[in-house]
Amino acid sequence: MTQAIALPVHAFHEAALQRQNSLTKPAGSLGVLETVACRFAAWQGQSIPAALQPAITVFAGDHGVTAEGVSAYPSIVTGEMVKNFAAGGAAICVLARAISARLEVVDVGVLNPLPELPIVQAKVAAGTANLAVQAAMTAEQCAAALEVGRAAARRAVDQGANLLIAGDMGIGNTTPSAALICRLTGHSVDSIVGRGTGIDDAGLVNKRRAVQQGLDRLHDKPLDGTAVLAELGGLEIAAMAGFYLQGAALGVPSLVDGFIASAAALAARAIDPAVADWLLASHCSEETGHKLALEALQLSPLVALGMRLGEGSGAAACVPLLQLAIKLHAEMATFAQAGVTEKD
Numbered sequence: 001m002t003q004a005i006a007l008p009v010h011a012f013h014e015a016a017l018q019r020q021n022s023l024t025k026p027a028g029s030l031g032v033l034e035t036v037a038c039r040f041a042a043w044q045g046q047s048i049p050a051a052l053q054p055a056i057t058v059f060a061g062d063h064g065v066t067a068e069g070v071s072a073y074p075s076i077v078t079g080e081m082v083k084n085f086a087a088g089g090a091a092i093c094v095l096a097r098a099i100s101a102r103l104e105v106v107d108v109g110v111l112n113p114l115p116e117l118p119i120v121q122a123k124v125a126a127g128t129a130n131l132a133v134q135a136a137m138t139a140e141q142c143a144a145a146l147e148v149g150r151a152a153a154r155r156a157v158d159q160g161a162n163l164l165i166a167g168d169m170g171i172g173n174t175t176p177s178a179a180l181i182c183r184l185t186g187h188s189v190d191s192i193v194g195r196g197t198g199i200d201d202a203g204l205v206n207k208r209r210a211v212q213q214g215l216d217r218l219h220d221k222p223l224d225g226t227a228v229l230a231e232l233g234g235l236e237i238a239a240m241a242g243f244y245l246q247g248a249a250l251g252v253p254s255l256v257d258g259f260i261a262s263a264a265a266l267a268a269r270a271i272d273p274a275v276a277d278w279l280l281a282s283h284c285s286e287e288t289g290h291k292l293a294l295e296a297l298q299l300s301p302l303v304a305l306g307m308r309l310g311e312g313s314g315a316a317a318c319v320p321l322l323q324l325a326i327k328l329h330a331e332m333a334t335f336a337q338a339g340v341t342e343k344d
């Protein structure tokens, strides 16, 4: 039995809001910095939330749909980048160090073997099948990948994390992400499929065709959330969905990164709608369709920085803002403390 997801505690949200309104500023003038502080109060169950201890888990996997020519890069780059993560040279490594976050890298489905690396070895399969022509994963593979993500969230929380970030690395993974978003939101292929790592106009037409083929393969067959994920998703995407679900079950929120992370969040929500209350969006990715995916998740991104990297990089870049929001909430003087006259 998987653990049930509780609601964030509304009373602490109210208490935090009251405190925000007592601080020496016009009510609401710190904008989203106020609202996120109040959300952390509800998540942590205290009116003044503790400083954030972020943990980042990057899930890596390959994609059979790359056989359709949907990415600007070859699949071998996935494993090569995992080596770069292990060596500390990737963007997410720099960001994790800068924000003092725990960083874990998990091989949940990389095509080439990576036996010697100091990463979590949890390969469910050496890449997925081609979603344009068949189910990307078997039901068993999808369940195993979800569990890899759940286990990673448990490790992070056991080690003291109170904010979870899932990152992705997988050449081709904007294709399954787009397919999931289309299937789970009902949006058109043209509005969701984008250029990923940078395909040209002809590549974009071909990628839309591949996604449409995957969707058509399922017709309008009714499928539950896990079955949609198995048909159209990816091993790292399923692990990210499991990570969000387990984080929520443990009462720890997740900061949702870019396009792939949002597809995983939509899949998690299709599996258990209660997860939605434990998600916060970091940035709006440059990838076409991310804005619509966030809207479907009813999430407002904190920033738009023109990013489209993945790896959890956008979420990591937003952590300092969240830290500031909590510090302001905890340390500003109230009108009474500072002897400042309140509004009439």
Ligand SMILES: O=C(O)c1ccc[n+]([C@@H]2O[C@H](COP(=O)([O-])O)[C@@H](O)[C@H]2O)c1
Pocket (backbone or CB within 6 Å): 070, 071, 072, 073, 168, 169, 170, 171, 172, 173, 174, 175, 195, 196, 197, 198, 257, 258, 259, 260, 261, 285, 286, 287, 290, 307, 308, 309, 310, 311
């Ligand atoms: O996070 C995003 O919004 C994002 C947008 C475009 C590309 N990416 C990254 O680029 C890779 C997928 O791009 P592609 O073109 O191979 O599908 C994968 O490793 C992702 O982490 C990530």
Ligand SMILES: Cc1cc2nc[nH]c2cc1C
Pocket (backbone or CB within 6 Å): 073, 077, 081, 168, 169, 170, 197, 309, 310, 311
């Ligand atoms: C080099 C490279 C790094 C990445 N990090 C996440 N996705 C990526 C895709 C490529 C191609």
